[in-house]
Amino acid sequence: DAGITQSPRYKITExxxxxxxxxxxxxxxxxxxWYRQDLGHxxxxxxxxxxxxxxxxxxxxxGYVVSRSKTENFPLTLESATRSQTSVYFCASSGPGDLYExxxxxxxxxxxx
Amino acid sequence: xxxxxxxxxxxxxxxxxxxxxxxxYSSSYSPSLFWYVQHxxxxxxxxxxxxxxxxxxxxxxxxxxxxxxxxxxxHLTKPSAHMSxxxxxxxxxxxxxxxxYFGTGTSLTVIP
Numbered sequence: 001d002a003g004i005t006q007s008p009r010y011k012i013t014e015x016x017x018x019x020x021x022x023x024x025x026x027x028x029x030x031x032x033x034w035y036r037q038d039l040g041h042x043x044x045x046x047x048x049x050x051x052x053x054x055x056x057x058x059x060x061x062x063g064y065v066v067s068r069s070k071t072e073n074f075p076l077t078l079e080s081a082t083r084s085q086t087s088v089y090f091c092a093s094s095g096p097g098d099l100y101e102x103x104x105x106x107x108x109x110x111x112x113x
Numbered sequence: 114x115x116x117x118x119x120x121x122x123x124x125x126x127x128x129x130x131x132x133x134x135x136x137x138y139s140s141s142y143s144p145s146l147f148w149y150v151q152h153x154x155x156x157x158x159x160x161x162x163x164x165x166x167x168x169x170x171x172x173x174x175x176x177x178x179x180x181x182x183x184x185x186x187x188h189l190t191k192p193s194a195h196m197s198x199x200x201x202x203x204x205x206x207x208x209x210x211x212x213x214y215f216g217t218g219t220s221l222t223v224i225p
Contacts, residue, residue: 031210033213041217042217043215044215045212058212059214100147100210101159102157102159104149107156
């Protein structure tokens with residue numbers, strides 16, 4: 001399917017467990033982003049990637065790890081989940097024609113108990 | 114440093130009346146500004162963007178926004194609200210294309 005997809009769409013996990021959220025895009029966009037959405041904060045950038053093997057921190061990177069070995073995939077890993085990481089996570093991509101226009105995935109709702 | 118302030122967390126309008134969603138920004142450089150819409154349990158969709166071209170920007174679904182540098186504002190308007198406009202709206206600022214700063218959102222309710 002064309003576009004940007006996220007999996008899983010819903011996830012419940014326990015404190016201390018490792019969780020990986022997947023993001024896949026079919027446009028060969030150079031940039032990819034991970035955001036978290038929390039009430040009262042809007043969306044906040046966790047990490048972004050300008051190309052395969054190039055990643056950089058955003059506004060709230062602590063507790064998260066990313067990798068990008070292929071252009072189309074950008075997984076986000078919570079190495080040891082905490083309750084404060086309960087949130088809705090959105091992946092987005094942009095470029096190469098217009099780096100400023102981001103296309104968002106449907107989101108992953110993560111609950112850490 | 115960049116930031117965005119959405120001045121209203123919630124706006125209610127009657128169907129067929131004008132919509133005004135307010136956004137003020139702070140940016141050290143000439144910013145690019147965006148409005149995104151999020152319908153319940155959906156991802157975000159770009160409504161319109163300003164990237165240093167015309168200051169009055171037209172977007173999808175009849176929405177417009179005007180960049181006013183002197184007021185550091187980028188308010189979103191629509192002449193006539195439709196029930197399908199009920200959603201959450203986010204104002205976003207960027208000056209690099211790789212770091213985007215979102216406002217806290219404005220929830221728009223449209224009353225029939």
